[in-house]
Amino acid sequence: xxxxWITGVVAVLVVVTFPVIVLLHRLGRIxxxxxxxxxxRTRSWAxxxxxxxxxxxxxxxxxxxxVMIIALLCYREYARATGLxxxxxxxxxxxxxxxxxxxAVADHWYGFFMALGPLTIVVIAAAAILYxxxxxxxxxxxxxxxxxxxxxxxxxxxxxxxxDPDYRPILLMLxxxxxxxxxxxxxxxxxxxxxxxxxxxxxxxxxxxAAGAMIxxxxxxxxxxxxxxxxxxxxxxxxxxxxxxxxxxxGQLGDLMLSSIKRDIGIKDMGVxxxxxxxxxxxxxxxxxxxxxxxxxxxxxxxFGVEEPVRIITGGGS
Amino acid sequence: xxxxWITGVVAVLVVVTFPVIVLLHRLGRIxxxxxxxxxxRTRSWAxxxxxxxxxxxxxxxxxxxxVMIIALLCYREYARATGLxxxxxxxxxxxxxxxxxxxAVADHWYGFFMALGPLTIVVIAAAAILYxxxxxxxxxxxxxxxxxxxxxxxxxxxxxxxxDPDYRPILLMLxxxxxxxxxxxxxxxxxxxxxxxxxxxxxxxxxxxAAGAMIxxxxxxxxxxxxxxxxxxxxxxxxxxxxxxxxxxxGQLGDLMLSSIKRDIGIKDMGVxxxxxxxxxxxxxxxxxxxxxxxxxxxxxxxFGVEEPVRIITGGGS
Numbered sequence: 008x009x010x011x012w013i014t015g016v017v018a019v020l021v022v023v024t025f026p027v028i029v030l031l032h033r034l035g036r037i038x039x040x041x042x043x044x045x046x047x048r049t050r051s052w053a054x055x056x057x058x059x060x061x062x063x064x065x066x067x068x069x070x071x072x073x074v075m076i077i078a079l080l081c082y083r084e085y086a087r088a089t090g091l092x093x094x095x096x097x098x099x100x101x102x103x104x105x106x107x108x109x110x111a112v113a114d115h116w117y118g119f120f121m122a123l124g125p126l127t128i129v130v131i132a133a134a135a136i137l138y139x140x141x142x143x144x145x146x147x148x149x150x151x152x153x154x155x156x157x158x159x160x161x162x163x164x165x166x167x168x169x170x171d172p173d174y175r176p177i178l179l180m181l182x183x184x185x186x187x188x189x190x191x192x193x194x195x196x197x198x199x200x201x202x203x204x205x206x207x208x209x210x211x212x213x214x215x216x217a218a219g220a221m222i223x224x225x226x227x228x229x230x231x232x233x234x235x236x237x238x239x240x241x242x243x244x245x246x247x248x249x250x251x252x253x254x255x256x257x258g259q260l261g262d263l264m265l266s267s268i269k270r271d272i273g274i275k276d277m278g279v280x281x282x283x284x285x286x287x288x289x290x291x292x293x294x295x296x297x298x299x300x301x302x303x304x305x306x307x308x309x310x311f312g313v314e315e316p317v318r319i320i321t322g323g324g325s
Numbered sequence: 326x327x328x329x330w331i332t333g334v335v336a337v338l339v340v341v342t343f344p345v346i347v348l349l350h351r352l353g354r355i356x357x358x359x360x361x362x363x364x365x366r367t368r369s370w371a372x373x374x375x376x377x378x379x380x381x382x383x384x385x386x387x388x389x390x391x392v393m394i395i396a397l398l399c400y401r402e403y404a405r406a407t408g409l410x411x412x413x414x415x416x417x418x419x420x421x422x423x424x425x426x427x428x429a430v431a432d433h434w435y436g437f438f439m440a441l442g443p444l445t446i447v448v449i450a451a452a453a454i455l456y457x458x459x460x461x462x463x464x465x466x467x468x469x470x471x472x473x474x475x476x477x478x479x480x481x482x483x484x485x486x487x488x489d490p491d492y493r494p495i496l497l498m499l500x501x502x503x504x505x506x507x508x509x510x511x512x513x514x515x516x517x518x519x520x521x522x523x524x525x526x527x528x529x530x531x532x533x534x535a536a537g538a539m540i541x542x543x544x545x546x547x548x549x550x551x552x553x554x555x556x557x558x559x560x561x562x563x564x565x566x567x568x569x570x571x572x573x574x575x576g577q578l579g580d581l582m583l584s585s586i587k588r589d590i591g592i593k594d595m596g597v598x599x600x601x602x603x604x605x606x607x608x609x610x611x612x613x614x615x616x617x618x619x620x621x622x623x624x625x626x627x628x629f630g631v632e633e634p635v636r637i638i639t640g641g642g643s
Contacts, residue, residue: 260451
């Protein structure tokens with residue numbers, strides 16, 4: 008039921024946003040540039056929201072599959088933008104790592120999933136020797152290791168939540184609040200923002216926007232979480248405010264992380280998978296840090312799928 | 326008993342090696358340059374071997390402490406050589422990570438230890454944004470993340486083995502075989518080596534040396550392992566040969582990994598902690614990949630400390 012109404016609200020929001028933007032523009036409350044920006048964001052979410060919500064409602068296996076596809080698409084964009092796709096063996100290893108991480112998640116094999124992080128990076132660092140080209144070694148290993156951590160492990164944490172019987176409302180709340188967090192930062196930043204947050208990394212972000220998003224997202228998560236976690240240990244104003252802060256801070260840091268990588272390499276946008284709507288990765292970069300942060304925060308209090316069978320596919324205890 | 330005689334053999338070997346080198350040199354079987362190189366290696370091991378063997382014999386807590394000190398010393402050298410020490414916050418995070426990883430190891434808290442890898446790297450990647458200096462971001466994050474993985478997590482796996490009641494002979498065998506693996510590669514490389522293994526990464530390594538070390542180390546581990554694992558599931562020629570191969574290959578790759586990093590940055594030696602004996606890190610770099618590889622290989626068959634209490638310090642189950 009909570010899932011149903013979150014879905015309903017998202018659907019209504021997406022549909023309603025278009026006329027609202029047009030109306031505000033007609034009334035002269037927003038300029039042409041802002042209108043374009045808002046339309047662009049809303050349009051890409053009108054496409055991406057159902058692509059995520061439908062699998063989540065369909066079932067755990069579909070959710071995990073969907074997370075894997077998003078991870079692979081994000082990696083494709085990242086590899087193209089950073090030039091990593093030219094290093095075939097590195098790219099192959101990252102993709103293999105994402106597939107193996109997905110297997111560990113689907114198998115509900117926590118130990119393997121957790122060991123995969125360091126192990127895959129160590130394999131990447133070892134494989135990168137075989138080029139026998141020390142110049143660029145750190146960049147090659149750094150880019151590949153971060154890619155695997157971001158798209159294999161971090162996104163994997165989001166998929167892992169599907170091992171919990173109650174994953175639907177949690178995941179929907181997560182995605183909605185991360186996305187609104189972005190919009191909150193953008194809107195309050197335009198209204199209240201004066202001091203730049205990190206001018207060299209992301210020139211448009213302001214301290215005011217970051218603070219506004221932290222307050223609004225905490226409120227949002229506080230309200231949504233009260234219904235999502237109704238009757239559990241997480242249904243506590245302090246714990247939920249903490250969750251909201253974590254979502255807001257991790258979401259904004261994830262965004263800045265990708266900006267840092269882009270600017271270090273000297274590119275502006277990650278890709279144009281959705282032509283005219285900005286990069287695909289730009290829509291999901293905020294989730295990168297949110298995944299593990301929320302997983303471990305909520306997991307600390309209530310765990311994820313602790314009562315559910317583990318090692319479903321490979322069998323044999325924990 | 327196995328620990329006692331491995332210790333004895335190491336002590337005798339170290340003591341006997343000096344006169345043997347001098348004798349071979351007098352007989353004209355080895356040149357001045359080779360004599361110097363062999364003396365240098367033997368001397369540094371005469372210092373380092375007891376520094377590791379004594380804590381291992383003294384007890385698990387001492388072993389874990391000793392691994393932590395080695396990790397911190399290696400990191401100090403690495404940070405100086407790569408210039409990472411100049412980025413105070415990054416260095417602080419890596420050191421904090423090593424301390425926390427040591428705590429997780431000492432606590433015998435596997436889940437926390439395993440989650441630490443990705444989590445710390447994500448914290449490093451997020452903290453690196455705060456410099457607001459995108460140029461160099463990947464290098465900064467890559468160097469710090471690799472440092473934590475190498476010295477916190479990889480070395481941590483070696484310390485983690487001390488949670489097993491039978492850790493003494495295993496750790497002694499590991500260190501002795503990794504060290505002899507280096508020497509095997511060096512000696513067979515000089516005798517049989519013709520084709521360069523990775524000329525741009527490490528000009529002195531040859532394919533012959535790598536192959537020779539693989540054969541000799543497998544034999545060595547096959548024999549030592551028969552005593553170390555006597556009566557357990559690991560006491561099987563095939564499994565032990567596999568272990569030997571893993572030690573040999575992981576040892577050589579670890580060495581090459583550090584060479585790649587050094588050459589990428591444009592330095593030749595990592596440091597001079599032991600003046601006149603080469604870098605401290607040069608003695609331990611081979612252990613970086615061996616730690617996790619052996620841990621997971623042996624752990625797959627017999628586990629490490631599975632019957633021992635977990636979360637000793639923090640209490641409360643797994």
